[in-house]
Amino acid sequence: MKETPRGARSGRGRSGRLRAFGIAAVAGCLVGLVGGAFRWCLAHADALRGSVLETAAALGPAGRLIPVALTALGAAVACAIAQRVPHAAGSGIQHVEAVWRQEAEARTAWLVPAKFVGGLIAIGSGLVLGREGPIVHMGAAIGSAAGRRGGLDAEYAEKASDADDARMLHTALGGAGLAVAFSAPLGGLLFVCEEVTGTVRPRLVLLTLVGTVTAVATSRLLVGDGLVLPLAALPAPPLGTLPVFLLSGVTAGALGAAYSALVVRTLEVCDRLTRVPLVARAAVIGAGVGALMAFDPLLTGGGDQLSERLLTGGTLTVGALVLCLAVRCVAGPLSYAAATPGGLFAPLLALGALWGTLTHALAAPLLPAGSAGMGTGAAAFAVVGMAGVFTGVVRAPLTGAVLVVEMTGAEALLLPLLIACFAATVTADRLGSEPVYDTLRRRMLERA
Structure with missing residues (x-):
């Protein structure tokens, strides 16, 4: 078997490492579209739920059964969807962390639609759940799939101890998902470094920055650029x-x-x-x-x-x-x-x-x-x-x-x-x- 020259391997590695930033930017745009669409749909689901509650209240005591039935049905349907896809139930952040630690494999097939539809039904029906878990998990799945389709794997790692770029993209785009969920790009970056990985690696930071910036910028096309919880200006306390x-x-x-x-x-x-x-x-x-x-x-x-x-x-x-x-x-x-x-x-x-x-x-x-x-x-x-x-x-x-x-x-x-x-x-x-x-x-x- 003919050995590949060291220079060729090095050049190919540099090309892969540079290509990872382009893939992160494209995947970030996709995370922004998916996460922004999820937030947009949830906002309309909340408005629809409010209208249903007003109608139910006007019907008297019997009308109180309407939200009971609708939330029960929504929870059951969302649970049934989640049971068909591994790791679709719950937040998903723990799965993103497990993939980073190489304790689990990234899941992409059907995870994004299961999280999107199931999360929309569960949260939209009124369960006390947050939007960030599904968006983080969908973002990580998109990042992992983009890395694999872009040909990024362990052969491009510069050092044996470095995480491969596909795994980094999985984590970085999960952070982009959090950034989209709360319109908080810096929060997404800190989430990756402080919570998911517990470390600060320059390459991971750069990939996360590219992913969060493109994701938040894209999501603003759907959800606007206002603060999630606007607050009147406050002075610094004494x-x-x-x-x-x-x-x-x-x-x-x-x-x-x-x-x-x-x-x-x-x-x-x-x-x-x-x-x-x-x-x-x-x-x-x-x-x-x-x-x-x-x-x-x-x-x-x-x-x-x-x-x-x-x-x-x-x-x-x-x-x-x-x-x-x-x-x-x-x-x-x-x-x-x-x-x-x-x-x-x-x-x-x-x-x-x-x-x-x-x-x-x-x-x-x-x-x-x-x-x-x-x-x-x-x-x-x-x-x-x-x-x-x-x-x-x-x-x-x-x-x-x-x-x-x-x-x-x-x-x-x-x-x-x-x-x-x-x-x-x-x-x-x-x-x-x-x-x-x-x-x-x-x-x-x-x-x-």
Whole structure:
């Protein structure tokens, strides 16, 4: 067998490495189109669900059965779709992490349509699930397929220890998916480095930057370029109030640890119900969520409407905050246990906004008079609570802080956000809580 000259191998490797950036750009555009279309469809599904709820309310007590039936049907159909495609159920982020660690193989065949259709039905019907999980997973699948079709594989790796470009594209385009889900390109990049890989590699960073920039730019053709959760401009809070934000982060970290444990525990309990078919279990969970929706729509859904209301000064009594917080703490893990496509991030952010608003109400005696105009009002605590609870569950403090800033435009709160995320991370660690996606990844591999 004739040996290929070293120079030829080197030249071919350089060509492959340069070609990877072009493939990342093209794949990023495709992720932007798919993710943007997913967000667009979800927005219209939310509007349609609102119209159905208004019609059902006008029908009196009998009309309350309509959201119960529709959500149960949506959960059952979405679960049935997910069961036909490996790894289509749940968030999918744990699968992206497993592929990076070479613990699992990338899935592309039918994964994108299953995640798209199943996620649209599950989230659109009102389950307490987030859009980011399906978009991240679809983005990773698109990146992997693009890498393979572009001829990128391990033979182009410059060093034996380097990950192959196809695997890097899988991870990088997953980050592009998160960027599209929240219109947060920097958040997508930090998500890849801090959460998925736990490392900073120049090549991976560059591929992720190319993917996120092209993906977000393309998605704006469908969803616009506005902030996901627009917030009125806030001044930087006084330095003397930073200890209060530190305490807020501590409590958010404790809540995040408890929520993470509740998600895993709910999955374990549902696993024991072996006599109940998965689709039937999903229908029962959907019916329960539908009953909550008939009572108050803010108790269900991904949570964007709830977060926006809290950030824009919508008033809720302390009792209403506690009720909504308690209900969503249960409805979120139950919705995830329905085994439909859907993520955890968006419900976590809504939970954090609730917790932050409640924290402000309880900490009001510690704040200076007229604090609402000093960057320490309820909206500021809601923003900090979003990042804190997210960090307590996911254990990615930089991602949490930057993601929330990109979603809300609250750059003035960056210092309180970083302090709260630090406190949330330390608190959750001290409580012995494992990052939720580490647990979910290990659970996925054990079940496989």
